[in-house]
Amino acid sequence: MAKIADKYLKVDPWKIVEEGFDPERNRVSESIFSLGNEYMGVRGYPEEGYGGDTLLGSYFNGLFEESKVNAHYKGIIKSLRFMVNAVDWLYTRITVDGETLDMAQCQFSDYRRELDFKSGSYSREFIWKLKNGKSLKLSFERFVSMDVSNLGCQRIVFEPLNFSGTVEVRTGLDFSVIHEDQGRCYWEVLQQGQENGVIGILGETTHTKNRLFSGFQIDAPKALETTAIEGDRFIGLDVRLPLEQGVKSTFDKFVINYAEKDVATDQDTLWNKGLELAAQHIHPSVSFDSLAREQVNYWSGVWADSDIKIEGDPENQQGIRFCIFQMYQTYHGDNPGFNIGAKGLTGEAYRGLAFWDTESYCLPFYIFNNPKAAKSLLEFRYKSLPYALQRARELDCEGAFYPIATIDGTESCDLWQHSNLQLHVGTAVAYGIRHYVNITGDKSFLYEKGLEMLIQISRFYATRGQWGQKTGQFGYYGVMGPDEFQLMVNNNCYINLMAKKLFEYTLDVIDNMHEAEGTSFSELVQRLNLTEQEQANWRNCAEHMRIPKDDETSIYEEHDGFFDMPHLDIHSIPVTEFPLYSHWSYDRLYRYDMIKQPDVLMFMFLYSGQFSVEEKRANYDYYEPRCIHESSLSPSIHSIIAAEIGKPEEAYKFFEFATRLDLDNYNRNTREGLHTTSISAAWMNIVYGFGGMRSDGDRLVFSPSIPERWEGYSFPITFKGTKLVVEVNKSRAFIRALSGEAVELVIYNHTYNVDHSGIEIALEEVGR
């Protein structure tokens, strides 16, 4: 892998710290210092205005705009939707003696910024050296409330070092933000004004008519003069703040943001809802400090539930905590209408869209840490089932076809890589349902919503599949599997195998529900018009599913004809040609035995229990040398399998990119936003890789190992309602229940009943 670290941040177990300001790295840092609370996200941009390279990004989960697609043919989507850049609620301008602060223009020193995982706050400080010789120390702090998702808080502290005087602060709410990817602002202002002490503004997107209320109040003890200001898509206040040499003056701003996607809500109702929320959450008894304490409380709960500790490796300790922190910031399941964009709420790349990453990479983290959030993610798919049903119709199929890229449940991927050919979302949703239910035991979700999705997904796969003329087997023609370097193939092994498992699981659940829930099952059968005939068809498809494999070598063929694809020694590609998408004509990627990311190995991970270690080794040895890892999702899966087949050095080599993918900017595109969904792979890498956990079978399995460089590590797991902690040191593993009932676990092939007193076991060599 041609990936090189760019290390410029301080290593700290609980913080990200940057000292000194490098304009070249500002966008990277803006991504890393992003804040979010699932409802809204804001990049770490300088809120005081910055003339240099910046992406002033403020995003709201599920708030979208769209651009029309000139679609001439049936089955091509008609509009591309994207998470739209929204109100700059941190808008600030600072002027002293006629000089306005702008780090691109002004002199400053002692620059430092921090992101604190324990408080969830982002702070920044530096000393501004004015042209007239005055020195003003500035500290900025901001957070988005985890308890009150509509609330954002900003603090600015002014400390004049060598003068007394006045600072002029313009603060406000700015809807004139440019959505950079499209080069335009999508907002019109419907209403603005001051009411009940709240300065509010209501914006509406041009095409989709999504609306956003934003209102603020300030808390500045010594503010003497304030003037209301209204501008183009802007409302705010000018404040003159007297400063005294050596004394810190504090300026706090509280903002309520409220997004409304329902076009039926009338404007007055919406405006008043915004004001109500402001009255409810911004009142005299709250202060920046009191709200900041609540943040600390919230995060201490998160760390108690989900912290992974690594001893002897401060860089990865910081890295994995950053990952967990970002996972919670992006999503914690408060709202079943939200999903997880590939870049979370941290940038415009991938247009804020959610992919199969959600179920394949993110869901396990939530299943084992925050089952409520896991359920919420699945609820998103249930909520958007009508869109998936409609999309299947557009593709001349039955049942539900889930979109490969979506913000609201509709498909937002067009001819580039042909969304119509990408069948790996439906089976990922089905896998997610199975995984969630198996680990949590939540049968009521399965029977109330899960099975309906399974049936509709199965219907799609039954009608999209076809029978080969020569092989007489069932399979999928004209598809792209997870490996995006094979644009259009027949019988992709991953897709075929996942479809086979889908049919089998759906049929199992039907049988189980039939037995367990006779009445509601009958209702479901009737409502969905589920017939014996179609079940028989699914069984037949599953039984005759084509799984291309060379029996002599035990190597599964990624798709029909893959073994004849021209060979390329990927190590012969000059490092300057990476990333290949930027340096190679895109079609050239499609005609080698080179793969972008795990495809055969992916199903070997997902259905780990179905394959022997020998099979995994044979397939790893064949596919890994052909894998370019140009997906951020790739290294962790390879690391997990390498650990299992007894290649600990390779396992560690691939792990190196996992926790610090963004902190060390390995893919050179962190500036566009964080690799949020890949971040979850870091968690899997530790728990499934070194912890050796397998959760695809009936029982939960652990085969712990430890990287040579580490002294020890530990991680918590919630399994069937019991909270477990797994601790591993150089020689032994210790697993115990922190709360809940005893559970049965398999450790190195032996079954144990684990309760609060725990089980201690000597480490064994894995995969040898």
Added chain:
Amino acid sequence: MAKIADKYLKVDPWKIVEEGFDPERNRVSESIFSLGNEYMGVRGYPEEGYGGDTLLGSYFNGLFEESKVNAHYKGIIKSLRFMVNAVDWLYTRITVDGETLDMAQCQFSDYRRELDFKSGSYSREFIWKLKNGKSLKLSFERFVSMDVSNLGCQRIVFEPLNFSGTVEVRTGLDFSVIHEDQGRCYWEVLQQGQENGVIGILGETTHTKNRLFSGFQIDAPKALETTAIEGDRFIGLDVRLPLEQGVKSTFDKFVINYAEKDVATDQDTLWNKGLELAAQHIHPSVSFDSLAREQVNYWSGVWADSDIKIEGDPENQQGIRFCIFQMYQTYHGDNPGFNIGAKGLTGEAYRGLAFWDTESYCLPFYIFNNPKAAKSLLEFRYKSLPYALQRARELDCEGAFYPIATIDGTESCDLWQHSNLQLHVGTAVAYGIRHYVNITGDKSFLYEKGLEMLIQISRFYATRGQWGQKTGQFGYYGVMGPDEFQLMVNNNCYINLMAKKLFEYTLDVIDNMHEAEGTSFSELVQRLNLTEQEQANWRNCAEHMRIPKDDETSIYEEHDGFFDMPHLDIHSIPVTEFPLYSHWSYDRLYRYDMIKQPDVLMFMFLYSGQFSVEEKRANYDYYEPRCIHESSLSPSIHSIIAAEIGKPEEAYKFFEFATRLDLDNYNRNTREGLHTTSISAAWMNIVYGFGGMRSDGDRLVFSPSIPERWEGYSFPITFKGTKLVVEVNKSRAFIRALSGEAVELVIYNHTYNVDHSGIEIALEEVGR
């Protein structure tokens, strides 16, 4: 084939006649009544203004606009170019007693229009019944000069049937035309005014800065009052013409159009060039009648050279003459910078772009009828070689990659059907060079320009191809062959075979030129840096080219894996689902053994001499039942092969769509423009199909047959400078030289020396 004729035009051997006006069919007729002279084309729209459904289309060969493509990846083109709708030089408005003529609003009767193949003129007449009871008979006539490509002429004759009075005519040049496909006007006016009696206007396209001068003069004997008029992108005259009951008053307009694509030409020069052309061609000694006579002269020459006569089948007689007429209108080789758009100059569909149709379908017509025009078409490819070299670089290949769709030599096809995967243009150009040189004997073109193209094309195919890992053979991965229902396959048999032939021919020509033209050959070798090593490589690639074939059945496999593609009985598709592109999700087309158009059969036609009749029969019997013929290029190739393998009924069945494809609107999209390039397939269908001509070998071959319904037919052929005529009646064929030296021909496997006294042979049964 689910194609149904819509017959509403009168059958006439030398004309297209429509009686009565059907607004529903107006656009279809506008296409059919199109005029063109290679330089410019104008649809048969009502020039007096029409409030109903019309496509006011006026096009100039090679004059283009472009729209940007949001291309994120290397190898995707950055702009789509298209032939832009240009000046309405026929602009007319006619008012009597305050009522303005508009067929969508006014009462009229006795409507009739004609397109005359002998004069190349389009005329239209009807009686306008005014609201006040007056009746005015109107006759419109127009033509575009074949001798002076810049000149267009319009005549309007007014005959008041029951009154005397005045008609007000507004005539002018209108640049405010809407390019319908993009819904906007692309023209800005740079200059306009009256100079030397010419009323001129100079327009410029928005993005590409193509410029077009248009200037006119009128000739109206009794015009009393004229007033100059200037409007938005418009200049013209208001003319008041006195009318006398029962007397015809004539109003003529002469227009000079001059297109300039060179942005370096300064505006004054361009303006003056327009005025000069006007002075040169519109002067007192020319009249509408004198120019019309020149037209008749021109067309009589065309018919003397190229007429195909069919006895006993008036519909196809009319049809084939319409085809030949449209071929000459669209292209006759005056300008090597022009090519043939898929719809000629008759509409906006296919964006005025030229495809491989030019070399594969149109070129034979010109080779055998108008070798100068054939050479001009090949010159287009030579002229655009620099673009093809550049495009190959963009695709990470060497040599020349010719565009699948182009107006100026650059690629104008993007992700829809991936231009990067379509490799059938380069080999078509090479085939065209070989075909042209073999039939005309023009070695100087071959050595001066042809070989350079062949070498650069071979370089592309050598670097684009790859070696199969299992087969050890050379071939092409990630391609789309002629059959567009297989979007992306490996080792398309057509592409592989054509590439093999390309390499072999290039090597042959190199050897021949080396021998024949030592000095200029050395110069070429040096200039192109042609090495022995690369020639050896081409030889090796050709020798080891993969040609997928089932030896038992003699059936060539369209591509690797085609025989396993799920089977679909195409006759089971309801007729209401055609055309499939409109009714099926586009991706569904890609996953059957259903094909859109000949692919294996196409190379069996092109290299006919390489395959036995038995092989052709086996492949026809396999592929024809799988072919949906959704390309207008498909039926004729099937007809030609059916004739050869002894299936005369099928040959005639497929022929039925050839000559009258547009006249009977078989594909239901003639409204968008004529299927200009398919029109040429009609010519091939008669000459190669019934005439049994084969021109792919060293000698010219004929195996004549005659459809049962016909009494006789004849066609002329120019071969190695000798003009031959082939006449066939129910029992015999007669071939003789009209001019030129005696030539050797093969007729039913016997070799004859044919001179002006001719050879007469009894018809034999073909293919039995």
